[in-house]
């Protein structure tokens with residue numbers, strides 16, 4: 001009797017979005033599509049149909065609010081706010097109005113009309129230039145399914161609250177609202193065909209602590225439920241029918257990872273100080289007051305970059321002065337006496353608030369963004385500057401402007417601050433008269449005039465993400481030119497050195513707050529170039545600190561000296577990797 005052929009090992013590679021490794025039986029989720037027919041209505045049926053649609057909207061709204069309450073209780077405000085986008089779309093008078101009008105005028109059934117209108121909107125958003133907006137397509141499709149479920153009286157098709165046994169979930173996509181309902185104990189991990197690092201589903205997976213891999217192309221069609229799989233959320237890999245050898249290797253990897261996690265946990269409360277005794281300021285990048293807890297638990301010394309634009313996105317109205325003041329004040333008060341550097345609004349480029357209805361630009365990264373935009377939107381800028389000044393009364397607030405290209409912009413912005421200080425003084429509202437104001441150095445022209453910026457600017461913070469894109473003319477969001485986007489390019493090394501030198505000549509300090517600061521491979525180079533402070537995402541703090549505590553500054557300086565005379569980005573990167581792996585090998589051992 002021929003036995004069943006064991007299936008061979010298969011490896012799928014995607015994008016790692018939530019750390020951890022799990023193994024177990026797979027459950028492939030195939031959403032059964034709604035059957036939506038086109039039905040003509042009689043005149044008498046029309047009012048009933050409109051009412052049916054409106055009731056479905058009300059029911060959907062209740063369900064989303066319920067979900068939002070649940071997420072708020074279990075995960076917190078950041079994750080709960082994700083559903084604001086759903087609610088906004090649900091209340092969008094243009095979309096709802098268009099459906100009702102079409103039902104009335106064309107006398108067609110609401111499910112058919114709603115589905116076609118919502119799909120048209122989703123396609124338009126999916127084709128948008130702006131990444132943030134594109135990612136809202138998943139939210140709109142999620143909402144569309146919910147409204148159709150209610151219109152067609154279909155039960156939630158993916159009720160994942162009651163899995164019978166532990167499973168790795170595989171699906172084409174997993175909407176944020178489905179993700180929010182996952183049973184944490186029985187969901188071992190999940191993997192999807194589509195999605196990116198910054199999608200809401202990815203953010204939610206990280207908050208839930210469920211290992212996840214996205215962007216696996218068509219894995220949901222390749223696998224069957226009950227296949228046995230292993231999901232690696234560190235390296236973005238799913239392995240089906242893993243061999244004994246693979247399972248053994250993963251066993252080893254997990255042991256190494258557990259021992260690294262323990263080491264990282266141990267140094268959370270230790271100072272960031274090099275082996276030869278130089279303390280390095282290590283601070284965190286945050287986007288919301290809710291991130292304060294993570295700043296503390298990961299052992300950062302305050303905030304080096306508070307990206308305030310996230311208070312402006314995903315909502316119907318701009319935040320007023322009071323709301324902003326509360327947000328800035330909350331962070332400053334919670335982290336006192338550590339400094340909190342609040343960056344003024346950096347909208348535009350790839351961060352874009354839909355309610356501002358900015359015209360599409362041919363070159364958004366070279367266009368009307370950040371300080372350029374704020375200086376021309378005086379009312380909006382005034383609200384933010386006043387809010388920051390008022391929060392500065394806590395005594396530990398600093399402020400910086402993004403995208404400064406030259407001295408004029410800095411002087412103009414500082415003149416406004418002077419004006420608002422006078423206003424607040426007249427109103428008897430307290431603020432810190434000595435609050436330091438700095439600039440982000442992220443445009444090459446700012447590096448070239450750094451000598452005149454230092455003085456009016458009390459510190460520099462190098463935005464390496466933008467500095468690299470502008471210096472090398474390589475769009476940071478365009479995969480086709482990502483091979484040109486090289487942090488170790490000699491031009492970048494020299495720009496950083498020039499910035500640090502100009503800062504030090506004028507007795508001010510130079511930080512780096514772009515992604516380079518959170519990459520343990522590049523940290524020795526930055527410190528060797530003389531950078532005084534590194535600011536990175538809270539989860540990036542411990543690995544960087546671990547490396548700093550094993551680094552001698554003289555090794556870092558030798559590396560920087562090599563990089564400054566090298567003409568090869570690859571050679572410099574290679575040297576950086578060799579040094580980092582030599583002094584902190586455990587940081588690199590959970591890679592396969």
Ligand code: PEP
Pocket residue numbers: 305307346442462463464465466467513514515
């Ligand atoms: C940068 O450009 O490096 C930076 C920190 O700012 P953002 O990524 O928000 O543009």
Ligand code: MG
Pocket residue numbers: 402442463465466
């Ligand atoms: Mg920037």
